[in-house]
Amino acid sequence: MSSAYLYSILATATIFTLLALALNIITGYAGQAMMGIAAFFGIGAYTAAIITTNGGNFLLALLAGMLVSGIFGAVLGVISLRLQADFLAITTIGINFVMVALFNRLKITGGTLGLTIKKPVLFGVKMNNTYFFYMTVILIVVLCLLLGKMRRSWFGMALASINNDPGAARSFGINVSRYQILAFTIGTAVAGLAGGVYAHRMGFISSSDFAFVVSIQAVSMVVIGGLGTLRGPIFGALLITSLPEILRFADDYRELVYGLLLVLMVRFMPEGLIGDDSPVWSALMKLWRKFVPKKKTRADLIAESVEGGR
Amino acid sequence: MEELMRIEGLKMYFGGLKAIDGFDLVINKSETLGIIGPNGAGKTTLFNAICGVYTPTAGKVTFEGREVQGTPAHEMAKMGIARTFQISKPLSGLTIFDNVIAAAGVHEYTGIQSYFHKAHTPEIEDRAEAVIREVGLADVANKKASDVSLGYLRRLEIARALVTQPKLIMLDEPCAGLSNFAINEITELVMRLKEKGQSIVLIEHNLPITMKVCDRITVLSYGKKIAEGTPDEVKNNKQVIEAYLGEEDDG
Numbered sequence: 178m179s180s181a182y183l184y185s186i187l188a189t190a191t192i193f194t195l196l197a198l199a200l201n202i203i204t205g206y207a208g209q210a211m212m213g214i215a216a217f218f219g220i221g222a223y224t225a226a227i228i229t230t231n232g233g234n235f236l237l238a239l240l241a242g243m244l245v246s247g248i249f250g251a252v253l254g255v256i257s258l259r260l261q262a263d264f265l266a267i268t269t270i271g272i273n274f275v276m277v278a279l280f281n282r283l284k285i286t287g288g289t290l291g292l293t294i295k296k297p298v299l300f301g302v303k304m305n306n307t308y309f310f311y312m313t314v315i316l317i318v319v320l321c322l323l324l325g326k327m328r329r330s331w332f333g334m335a336l337a338s339i340n341n342d343p344g345a346a347r348s349f350g351i352n353v354s355r356y357q358i359l360a361f362t363i364g365t366a367v368a369g370l371a372g373g374v375y376a377h378r379m380g381f382i383s384s385s386d387f388a389f390v391v392s393i394q395a396v397s398m399v400v401i402g403g404l405g406t407l408r409g410p411i412f413g414a415l416l417i418t419s420l421p422e423i424l425r426f427a428d429d430y431r432e433l434v435y436g437l438l439l440v441l442m443v444r445f446m447p448e449g450l451i452g453d454d455s456p457v458w459s460a461l462m463k464l465w466r467k468f469v470p471k472k473k474t475r476a477d478l479i480a481e482s483v484e485g486g487r
Numbered sequence: 488m489e490e491l492m493r494i495e496g497l498k499m500y501f502g503g504l505k506a507i508d509g510f511d512l513v514i515n516k517s518e519t520l521g522i523i524g525p526n527g528a529g530k531t532t533l534f535n536a537i538c539g540v541y542t543p544t545a546g547k548v549t550f551e552g553r554e555v556q557g558t559p560a561h562e563m564a565k566m567g568i569a570r571t572f573q574i575s576k577p578l579s580g581l582t583i584f585d586n587v588i589a590a591a592g593v594h595e596y597t598g599i600q601s602y603f604h605k606a607h608t609p610e611i612e613d614r615a616e617a618v619i620r621e622v623g624l625a626d627v628a629n630k631k632a633s634d635v636s637l638g639y640l641r642r643l644e645i646a647r648a649l650v651t652q653p654k655l656i657m658l659d660e661p662c663a664g665l666s667n668f669a670i671n672e673i674t675e676l677v678m679r680l681k682e683k684g685q686s687i688v689l690i691e692h693n694l695p696i697t698m699k700v701c702d703r704i705t706v707l708s709y710g711k712k713i714a715e716g717t718p719d720e721v722k723n724n725k726q727v728i729e730a731y732l733g734e735e736d737d738g
Contacts, residue, residue, distance in 0.1 A: 331592050331601035338589050341578035347540075347560040348570055349651055350593035359599060475612050476584035476629035483625040 184306040190418040191313035192375050197398040197410035198320055199367035204396075205405035206333070207360035208340030209257060210266035213273030214368050214395050219387030220276065221246040221369025222376035223286050226294045229377065235297035235304075239373040246369020247362045254361030258354050273389045280384035291383025294376055309378040316374070320367065321407055336360060340405070390432060397439045403452025412451055488515040491655055491686050492537075497546035497556075499529075499536040499710075506532040508710040510546070514655065519677070519687040521701035521718075523694065525730055529710040530690045531573055534659055538570045539563040551654070564593055567654035571644035573663060573690075577632035583643060584628045587615040590647035618650045622676060638669040645676065656680070657688045662696060674700060698722065706730065 196218055203211045221242035228238035253272065257265050280286045297304050304312075327333045335356045338346035343353045376382045394417060402413025421431055448455045473481075492514040499507035506529045514520050522530050536543045539560035548556040550566060558566075578586050591611050595601055619625055622642045627635050632643065641661055648656050658677070662670045670693065677700050681687060691697045697704060698718040706714040706721060708730040714721055721727055 327602060329605055329607065331595040331597075331604050331606050332599070334585075334589050334592055334606045335596050335601060337581060338578055341580055342576045344540075344572070345576035345578060345647075346589075348538075348564055348572070348576070349590035349647060350561050350564040351596045352559075352561045352598070355598050356596075474584075474629065475607075475616070476582050479584065479616055479619060479625050479628040480630075 181306065184310050186419065186422060188306040188309040188313065188378050190415050191310055191317060192371055192378060193395070193398065193418050194317055194411050194414035195313060195320070195371040195374070196368055196395050197402070197414040198317070198324070198407075199364050199371060200395045201364075201399050201404065201410045202324070202367065203360050203364035205399060205410070206328075206336040206340065207357060207364075208336075209357060209360060210262050211269050211361075211364070212266045212396065213269035213271075213276075213389070213392050214365075215387045215389065215391035216269075216273045216276035217246045217250055217365040217368040218372040218375065218391065218395075219280055219382075219384075220249055220365075221372030222382050222387065223280060223292070223372075224369070225373030226292050226376040226382060227285060229297060230292065230294055235299055235377065239370060242373035243366045243370040246372065247366030250365025250368075251358055251362040253365070254358035257357060257361060270389060270392075273387075273392050277384045277388055280387065287383070289383070291381060292376075293381050294379075296380060297377050304377065306378065309374065313374055316370070317411070324407060332356075332359075393439070394435060397435050397442075399449075400442050400447075401438060401450055403449025403455060403458070406449075406452055409449050409452055413449070488518065490514075491516045491518075491551065493547075493549040494537065495547040495549075497533070497536060497548065498544040499532055499541060500544040506710050507536060507543075510707075510710070510712055512705060512712070512715075514686065514688060516686055517684040518703065519681045519689065519701050521697040521704040522688065522690045522707060523692070523697055523704060523721075524707035528707040528730075530707055531659055532710075533707065534570060534657055534690065538568060538657065561596070564651060567652075568657065569648035569651045569653035569655070570657040571641075571648050571659055571661060573659040575637070575640040575644055577640050577643055579633035580631065582629055582631055583624055583635065583639070584615060584619065586632055586643055587619055587624075587646050587650050588612070591615050591618075591650045593651040615650055618646050621679075622646045622649065623672065638665055641665060641669075641673065642676075645673075649680075655686045655688065657690075659690045660692060661689075662691060662693055670696065 196214065200211060200214045203209050224245040225238040225242035228241055229235055253269070256268065260268055281289055286292065299308070302308065335346065335351045338351055339353050339356055346353055398413035398417045399410045401416065402411065403409025417435070420434070442449065446455060451458045490513055494510060494512040497507055497510040510533065522533065524530050535541045537548055539558050539562065542557045546556060547554060550568065555563065555566065578589060581589065588606060588611060591614050592606060595604055619628055622645050624639060624642050624646055627639050632640070645658065645661060661673050665673065674696050677687065677689065681700065689697065689701060701718060703716065704718055704721045705712055706727050713726045713730060714724040
């Protein structure tokens with residue numbers, strides 16, 4: 178395997194990791210059904226591509242892609258307030274199809290011919306797959322740090338509460354609507370960022386790059402890895418993007434394999450392969466605890482204080 | 488006695504169904520007020536209409552002199568009105584401790600700024616721990632809420648309400664479905680809160696408990712108040728006996 182080929186796969190894998198992490202903010206943390214993330218991936222991709230093909234700065238184009246996608250996401254967030262789980266899922270699927278149709282018809286997105294994008298130059302270097310890979314890894318690391326901070330903050334506590342029980346969340350002061358809209362805005366903005374990187378790494382985009390099947394791929398990544406964790410979507414994205422390389426012989430049946438995997442996971446392992454309560458992760462943690470004893474949490478200490486006394 | 492909440496002409500209609508039909512009530516500070524009534528009388532609907540889960544069809548709710556009817560539930564919680572749910576609503580994926588921490592953040596959920604404030608601060612943890620010990624949840628503090636029994640979930644409801652440091656706590660059947668032993672424990676807990684001067688509204692099906700705990704009782708039947716007074720007054724009220732036991736047959 179040549180290193181150019183390897184970096185081409187890695188660049189794709191990391192971009193989809195970013196997309197899976199974006200979806201995880203909406204579906205994993207806030208618990209909102211989102212089956213149309215590819216639409217926002219596309220909005221970010223076209224926005225950034227249109228800016229750079231008109232001579233705009235690459236990094237500013239990525240930011241703009243994020244912003245525009247996030248604005249569309251906020252609008253979807255407002256719509257989502259009136260919809261319960263299944264209807265929200267159907268609505269987001271609909272939005273995906275509408276956006277693909279628009280990408281296909283609008284003049285500014287190149288219609289059916291798509292858009293050809295020049296490889297950007299960053300800090301005087303023409304970007305190739307290797308650079309795209311490193312750049313995306315940096316973006317993933319930064320995003321994971323920000324998400325880690327989010328989970329420890331009141332913002333993260335609000336999303337976790339809404340995910341578990343919106344009625345309970347309201348009863349202790351959480352404005353559920355506001356946090357739902359924020360989750361949609363942030364998640365779709367990150368999806369837009371991933372789209373901008375994708376467009377420039379590919380050098381050519383057309384509407385089929387953002388089809389419904391791409392949304393399902395992203396859902397598969399998150400669900401197979403483990404909803405609501407950081408490692409889950411990363412693992413899932415790397416697994417799913419490397420599968421086509423491993424399953425070369427089954428290329429015609431790829432979508433069938435994703436679909437089957439998704440059904441099997443949801444039925445038999447809803448927590449994902451390495452989600453918090455999954456057998457694999459529990460076994461790994463048990464092994465880990467043999468070497469590194471668990472640091473006692475405040476909750477453990479409270480529980481122990483009465484167990485001894487009773 | 489100082490007035491805390493006043494409800495005037497409250498109506499809650501669902502299409503043609505008049506679940507609450509012109510209800511008046513005054514709740515005083517440091518008072519324990521019971522709301523009783525047969526099944527389907529509208530007790531929980533009344534809670535939901537007061538706490539902002541529903542927007543009342545008509546009527547006025549005044550809390551500390553401010554008109555608050557129709558204010559959304561999360562704003563009510565911030566104003567100091569905490570409620571528990573008859574059907575427990577645990578945050579199943581979180582530990583009991585984190586459930587209480589989540590509720591302790593009642594004033595922290597300010598939107599995007601809440602990203603910059605860490606949830607598990609020592610002050611918040613101390614407050615959560617104190618409440619957990621008070622209601623008797625300490626032995627399951629590190630268990631996931633999905634793994635504990637109904638008795639603990641009922642206490643969790645009360646713990647989450649208490650940790651918001653409410654001016655008024657509204658308990659919706661905290662003893663429903665519990666064993667006699669667990670009922671006694673909850674009753675003692677409510678008595679302790681009452682001694683501390685907490686203002687309490689209690690919906691309860693179990694009449695002996697309501698009689699024991701409450702200073703005053705309001706009886707609701709088909710969305711209307713049919714009696715109000717001290718436990719003894721209510722116990723001997725003819726209409727109340729009829730509502731509970733059916734009308735006496737003259738035949």
